[in-house]
Amino acid sequence: MHSRTLTGKLVIASHNPGKIREIDDLIAPFGLEAISAGALGLPEPEETGTSFAANAELKAVAAAIGANLPALADDSGLVVPALDGAPGIYSARWAGPQKDFSVAMARVEQELGDRTALAQRNGSHANAYFVCALALAWPDGSVEVFEGRVEGELTFPPRGDRGFGYDPIFLPQGDSRTFGEMPPAEKHAISHRARAFAQLKRRLEDLQ
Numbered sequence: 001m002h003s004r005t006l007t008g009k010l011v012i013a014s015h016n017p018g019k020i021r022e023i024d025d026l027i028a029p030f031g032l033e034a035i036s037a038g039a040l041g042l043p044e045p046e047e048t049g050t051s052f053a054a055n056a057e058l059k060a061v062a063a064a065i066g067a068n069l070p071a072l073a074d075d076s077g078l079v080v081p082a083l084d085g086a087p088g089i090y091s092a093r094w095a096g097p098q099k100d101f102s103v104a105m106a107r108v109e110q111e112l113g114d115r116t117a118l119a120q121r122n123g124s125h126a127n128a129y130f131v132c133a134l135a136l137a138w139p140d141g142s143v144e145v146f147e148g149r150v151e152g153e154l155t156f157p158p159r160g161d162r163g164f165g166y167d168p169i170f171l172p173q174g175d176s177r178t179f180g181e182m183p184p185a186e187k188h189a190i191s192h193r194a195r196a197f198a199q200l201k202r203r204l205e206d207l208q
Contacts, residue, residue: 148195
């Protein structure tokens with residue numbers, strides 16, 4: 001593994017434009033050219049893993065073998081302990097086939113209300129955290145995984161139109177703004193993806 005180098009093209013094993021943009025921004029300093037799996041016509045593999053890491057591995061390996069290029073996959077989501085860890089690895093699926101995260105955020109709010117009688121009118125918040133697993137895979141099927149996490153709490157109604165996914169309901173610890181209200185550069189500095197990427201970055205430095 002240590003003899004590998006990484007230059008030129010890197011497949012981003014995702015069909016999510018928001019996610020691709022974020023990862024593209026993060027890998028830009030390494031002079032890597034990001035190509036999305038969608039642009040290469042690669043199908044999205046079924047996510048059958050039981051953890052973020054397992055699903056990231058599955059997607060990265062499929063893209064690396066399919067494109068015969070190194071590939072980077074992200075599997076990330078929102079974990080709400082009061083909902084027994086949901087939506088968790090099903091975070092994207094809660095948004096439905098149209099990937100409408102306003103539906104997903106409304107479901108989180110409803111299920112919190114049903115489960116814990118969360119009353120935003122009383123100013124209460126529910127603890128939550130985002131997890132990101134990044135998997136770097138090679139055409140021979142080998143893979144490495146890097147995981148990051150950011151703690152925070154949920155707020156309703158959603159606020160902000162930046163970011164994507166559940167960002168408008170997530171208040172990172174120590175900040176009064178949601179991820180949906182933060183400028184991208186600020187979010188990138190503290191996000192779960194940035195923390196996973198900090199580990200990946202050290203590995204990329206070894207590979208160049």
